[in-house]
Amino acid sequence: MGVVTQEYGTPAAVPPARLFKAMTLDFHNLFPKLIDPIQSIEFTQGTGGPGTIKKMTILEGNESKYVLHRVDEIDEATFVYNFSIIGGTGLSDTLEKVTFESKLEEGPNGGTIRNVRVQYFTKDDASFGEKDLIANRAKVEGLVKIVEGFLLTNPDY
Template sequence: MGVFTYETEFSSAILAPRLFKAFILDGDNLIPKIAPQAIKSTEIVEGDGGVETIKKITFGEGSQYGSIIKTTSHCHTKGSVEIKEEHVKAGKEKASGLFKLLETYLVANPNAYN
């Protein structure tokens, strides 16, 4: 078993408390609503460092006008499975697209998740 770690960073015009409420606290309801084609199912995972554990998500104020969201992902592979850079790049692109949909929803619905 190997461990593959990568980081992702997004900036947003949406303040961190709204992003946290929408994406983390209600993501299992909101994401299928705004991107039904992207999500087969959602589940909040509280891990122990093993497979599918969310290690760290940081929501920080970028300025008074937005946020910077940084994630660190630790992928624990089984056996001799190898994670290739192109798979990581494709995953980051999908995550970026989903994040942009979320951001668009929050801009269009300024009273949501206040």
């Protein structure tokens, strides 16, 4: 098994507490409403704390796939949310799992910087190259921007 690590920060023009609520605490309710390919997110184990497993069903083309999302750590006081994608038909055959360690920090002008460290655990001698890293980073940053847009247009959320 190999491990490929990627680290980056994504700015958002909303305070950390609002972004944390939307992207972490209310993720299962909000994301299916905001992101068309996400059909549903359901808890299969736990109630949201560490050890919770969520099943996220996604429509890719005409095919329904799912990933299993395990909460590894959550700290509302410090805006830390760590989770892993541990299985499902939406996880690439070359990957054992993917872990995300994220922390929201105050950014300029009352905004946020979402710092993330992603580790891709490959199966056997499978490769995970630069093209994959760029595509996955774009997806994650795109999700942050979608949530940011929602929060900016819904100030009472």
